[in-house]
Amino acid sequence: MPLIVLGLNHKTAPVDIRERLTFGPDVIVAALRTLLEQSPADEAIILSTCNRTEIYCATDTRDIETPLRNWLGSFHGIEPQLFAQHLYAHKDREAVQHLYKVACGLDSMVLGEPQILGQVKAAFKTACEVGGSGRLLGRLFQCTFAVAKQVRTDTAIGSSPVSVAFAAVSLARQIFSDLTKQTALLIGAGETVELAARHLHQHGIGRIIVANRTVERAHRLAAQFDGYAIALTELASHLPEADIVVSSTASPLPVLGKGTVERALKQRRHRPMFMVDIAVPRDIEPEVGQLRDVYLYTVDDLQGVVDEGMRSRNHAAEQAVEIIDLHCDEFMAWVRSLDAVSLIQDYRARAECIRDEAYSRAARQLAAGKPPQEVMRHLAHVLTNKLLHEPSVRLRQAGREGQSELLDAANELFQLSQGQDTGH
Structure with a gap:
């Protein structure tokens, strides 16, 4: 099929x-x-x-x-x-x-x-x-x-970062080994921020806050990950809660300045903050990276991680193809075996039909009073002739036409090269 x-x-x-x-x-x-x-x-x-x-x-x-x-x-x-x-x-x-x-x-x-x-x-x-x-x-x-x-x-097909969002979350996991106790503040509600939210959620982030100029859009995104939404104007008041900040907006000017982050750090008693600025132009003032308790990465910093991850996945993909090809061969061998099963079933059904017909004839002969030995000899003769007639005709035809492949296949199928077992 x-x-x-x-x-x-x-x-x-x-x-x-x-x-x-x-x-x-x-x-x-x-x-x-x-x-x-x-x-x-x-x-x-x-x-x-x-x-x-x-x-x-x-x-x-x-x-x-x-x-x-x-x-x-x-x-x-x-x-x-x-x-x-x-x-x-x-x-x-x-x-x-x-x-x-x-x-x-x-x-x-x-x-x-x-x-x-x-x-x-x-x-x-x-x-x-x-x-x-x-x-x-x-x-x-x-x-x-x-x-x-x-x-x-x-293989390592899924373990290496191949997107900026994945790279950001991978770095966050290196800095905070246990994300379940951390709070992530995501600024923006676009595709990259959504992907970051998905990766953070998959790795068990404790809380997610989504900040966006349009609060309704932020709420739709936050609701997918049991988070809550705020407006961009509320950033300063919520920033002290954030252990991880990922920002990707279309703002032409920075949405987070050095002073705002300094005040947040003071309220946090200088517990470290991991910040990723994926936006172009930047959402976070470059001077923020000078603060002692801030780990600030830009999209350029993460690109090297992404490139290395892609090289790793490409190598893993080559290994995966080898595994796939092996299993393809195994599955197709199973599919081909179905043809053999059907052939065997058809052949057995034909043999059983010949058997039943010969048995019925033998039973009638016994009922008519014929000697059992004669009936059995006749039954064996009929079964042998009927089972071998069509293959014999086909093999003789193959011989006349020089179909050596068919003759070799029959020899292999019936194991004739091993000699006949006559029972002596």
Whole structure:
């Protein structure tokens, strides 16, 4: 049964296309059900995030790309020609390799980011609830989770900072070994500050305060991480609470001056403050870095940490690809074994049919009074002839046509080169 993944991501499609083709949690169940009903897919799983939409399918239909593309457009009310050029399709081994890379963070916007694995697990859980995951995709996704775990364990793919926000939090953890007792003051409410808040929250920060010119926006961000919001005008009164300060605003002038920080340090009885100024132009006056109990870093200071982290992750990604390729081979070997299982089942079913027919004939002969020894001899003769007739005809034909590969395969299959066991 062929495997296929059809999708688009941040590398192949602009955000306006990705937004129109995403599957939110409110429609994903209905989408899976209609996909299974309206397409040739026997099994299906939909992975949809802000950066990618992918449909994983197992099917006996070789040409499934067109039906999937048409279904995707129909479900979202978009003509396929408007997004077809942004789609990619991977089949069989390439599909397996692609999923492994996605789950390990090798195909993410931020190399090695861990959130995607949770999203892959959620997509699989939803498909299981709907009945979209069967023997093939079920085995594939379980193997995917094992591969992702091994990559995380055996490589440094997720341990090195590759963003300024991550680098800032990594430095904070070096200065304050236990973040659970610390308070972080985040100035601004943009993407970088949100990412810093996420990393701090993941590492168990004690408290988060978000300061922004628009308090409503600060409140929306703070609410995600059990923090609270303040206006920029309240900075001076809350600064003494902050052990960690991360600032990234669009202000043309500094929002924190040396005098304000000095007064905060006095109220803190000179307990150290870790400050990161990610803004350009600067949010924190450079003179603040001259204060004895302040560790001030700018975006330029952190860039070296980011560059080193990226080099480390790139090296880890090379190791991860080696692990992925090995597990791809193992999974595809399992898929090929399914063909053998089906063949064996068919062959046994045919042999059992011949057996049952011969047995019924022998039973009738015994009921008619024929001597048992004669009936048994006839039964053995019939079974031997019927089981060997078609293979014998095919082997004679192969011999006449010079099909040496088939003859060698038969020799290996029946182990004829080892000689016949006659029982003597």
